Amino acid sequence: AQKVTQAQTEISVVEKEDVTLDCVYETRDTTYYLFWYKQPPSGELVFLIRRNSFDEQNEISGRYSWNFQKSTSSFNFTITASQVVDSAVYFCALSESNAGNMLTFGGGTRLMVKP
Amino acid sequence: DAGVIQSPRHEVTEMGQEVTLRCKPISGHDYLFWYRQTMMRGLELLIYFNNNVPIDDSGMPEDRFSAKMPNASFSTLKIQPSEPRDSAVYFCASSLVGLAAAQETQYFGPGTRLLVL
Numbered sequence: 001a002q003k004v005t006q007a008q009t010e011i012s013v014v015e016k017e018d019v020t021l022d023c024v025y026e027t028r029d030t031t032y033y034l035f036w037y038k039q040p041p042s043g044e045l046v047f048l049i050r051r052n053s054f055d056e057q058n059e060i061s062g063r064y065s066w067n068f069q070k071s072t073s074s075f076n077f078t079i080t081a082s083q084v085v086d087s088a089v090y091f092c093a094l095s096e097s098n099a100g101n102m103l104t105f106g107g108g109t110r111l112m113v114k115p
Numbered sequence: 116d117a118g119v120i121q122s123p124r125h126e127v128t129e130m131g132q133e134v135t136l137r138c139k140p141i142s143g144h145d146y147l148f149w150y151r152q153t154m155m156r157g158l159e160l161l162i163y164f165n166n167n168v169p170i171d172d173s174g175m176p177e178d179r180f181s182a183k184m185p186n187a188s189f190s191t192l193k194i195q196p197s198e199p200r201d202s203a204v205y206f207c208a209s210s211l212v213g214l215a216a217a218q219e220t221q222y223f224g225p226g227t228r229l230l231v232l
Contacts, residue, residue: 101214105157
């Protein structure tokens, strides 16, 4: 069975600090897909990134970066120079190729960036 | 382009009443998903459709819940009768193809916040 763990339920930082959100996953499948979504206070879920199990390259997009390490089953998300607008709940999710199109979400990490 | 559209955005009802949530997926998307978000259980998949056909409904909590997709541009999630424990945010999502396709993802609607008194 697939499982996603986001051990940090809540993180509080001051603006301009760097922050890393942890995501650890469990899967027996050799092909799987990992995702990060952002849920701002307005409530919608916004797609941030997808990574495939066969592509272990890290990704950088502006102030956002993602570190995918199969050896530790982790897909961590770092925000550099955080801003108040980054305040949101962030979800990591996993889909196994043998599980159809099911997305299994972690419990989410609430990030609060204070001015 | 319009994203996934859900209605109503907020619903308050009394226990025992029927509740119908509606979703319009992104035009051309073949997959439609219904999720529920609660504090206790987080985000969980209830059911998904491919080309209007239900594929996996193993997440539907009980017989009080039913979902239909009569055509490619409309789906409903119905709760009858509703109970206070059904209070949650219900999200609809759609995707063009399955997640096995490179770089595909699910696009979420704004959600319907349901409160059952």
